[in-house]
Amino acid sequence: MEDDVAVSLDLRNYELLWPAALFASEGERVLRASNSAWEDRAIWLMTEALAGTTAVTDFEEVPRQTNVTHQDPWTSEPLEGMKTGPDRRDWFTELVNRAAELRTAAAPRPYWPQRHGSGLSHDGTTPRDSQRDFARIVSEFADRGYLVEVFGEECVDDPHDLPDPSQAIDRRLGIPNLWPLSPESWDKETFYGLIEVFHDLVSRPRKREWHNWNSCGWHYSEFHNGPARILYRWKVNQLLREASIEYKLAAEGEDLGRLVAVTDDARSQLVYRALNDSPPDSTAGVRHAIALFRGRDASVDSKRSAIFNLGRILEDRRDLIKDHLLKKDEGDLFHVANRFDLRHRNAGQQSEYDEAFLDWIFWWYLATVELTNRLIASRRPA
Incomplete structure (x- = not known):
């Protein structure tokens, strides 16, 4: 039999980069996995959803399994599954269950150039540019494999012609040569169109595997557009609010993923x-x-x-x-x-x-x- 083991996490060290409900939902899906691969998925989720590497480090310091075998003094049969302490699944379960208690990561307090400048970005050197900020958000999604399902990914073991991202965007928006993103060249209509297009293109990879050969890098799989679009809307709508743009991406309805007043x-x-x-x-x-x-x-x-x-x-x-x-x-x-x-x-x-x-x-x-x-x-x- 297996006893429930209490876990006590100090949540002050963790900050969310995602909506709490989305982290909890994806975390519960990870916990439903019964094979050993669940740990890799948990680490990938924490890498994405939590600021820094503290949570992953704490997770890896917890024993994988704390089950031990005891001998019943009254019989010759061993008793298996008695826990001596929390294991990684216990630790991650509590983190997911307490997602609503986690702080949302905030931008650092303004530094000297920002406090004494006018409309400077967080790097304190350049004027705030919502189009450039949007391009940065898309770049972050691309770096984490969210565009692989549409754009494909390179592999040294499987060289082949990949789709042209510009053509994929052109087919939807009717404007050629938009990839790589060049925000300084967009007019307002192109900017708003790209916001809506990438909402439909992103898809979260729930699994990643490291390919060692010739430093090939991470490969992504098991895509799902539902959590990706929730996260994308959350990030882009936050950008639009901060830029005082009076539109947002609709989260439901016939105009889901389209800019609305x-x-x-x-x-x-x-x-x-x-x-x-x-x-x-x-x-x-x-x-x-x-x-x-x-x-x-x-x-x-x-x-x-x-x-x-x-x-x-x-x-x-x-x-x-x-x-x-x-x-x-x-x-x-x-x-x-x-x-x-x-x-x-x-x-x-x-x-x-x-x-x-x-x-x-x-x-x-x-x-x-x-x-x-x-x-x-x-x-x-x-």
């Missing part, structure tokens, strides 16, 4: 609930409406179309709204859409209004969709 936390939560809680018969309409409204290039017509789509959903739920609102309130809800130039075009409609009106009516309708989602859910059998 930033909203406050309350409206972001409303979008999340509307996307995830809508009944199956209206999910597509809600997703399409949100994508039309919050797109980086959303026009007045796009916003009108978004409102139209939400209006159709609410029209289908009109009886439900009547049951839970006063009759006059229900009528006012549709009066706005019909009286103004939003749904049915005719001479009697008002069309001279500020675009801010569209924002107001969209969020009002989306909030009503979310409200009716909850009403529908409350009517379902438990």
Whole structure:
């Protein structure tokens, strides 16, 4: 039998470079592996997700296995599996379980040139450049094998023609000669396009193996784009916030991985609930409406179309709204859409209004969709 052995980790020495939930999720996957290769995967995960080498060093100092065999004095049979102390699996399990307690690695406090300069980067020598910072993020992903699935990798034992990264990007973006990245040559549209393209290209290798021959280096395998895209969005959205760029990569919806307008936390939560809680018969309409409204290039017509789509959903739920609102309130809800130039075009409609009106009516309708989602859910059998 095997006793549970308590582990006590000093988490003050570790800092996360990843979102805690992503580290925990990938760590739990590593722990599900039963063969000896799990240790290599654990080391690779800690190398990626934690700052420095302290965690890996501590992990390697823990015994691999602390199982011992005891002789039962009353029988001739040995008792196997009694633990004398924590082993590496115990140590790593606690680290993963306590991921939410880990500090997030922060940039160093400003140094003298930054404190006395203007808009200097963390190296204290050059002006902050969001395009150059983005190129650095992509380079870090490439160095860790996140582009190998699309771009391939060189090996001295298997020389062959690799795909041309520029062509892979050109096929998606329609702009040639973008690899290697040269951020000083981009205009804004190219920059934003590359942000979206690399979201779709990255894929995390969960396994790596060192190839000694002729110093070939690391080879990567077992790719999965899910965790890679979560990490990519987290890093790029952080860059966009710090650069005061009012866009972010969408984390859900029809426009997943595309740049969308930033909203406050309350409206972001409303979008999340509307996307995830809508009944199956209206999910597509809600997703399409949100994508039309919050797109980086959303026009007045796009916003009108978004409102139209939400209006159709609410029209289908009109009886439900009547049951839970006063009759006059229900009528006012549709009066706005019909009286103004939003749904049915005719001479009697008002069309001279500020675009801010569209924002107001969209969020009002989306909030009503979310409200009716909850009403529908409350009517379902438990």
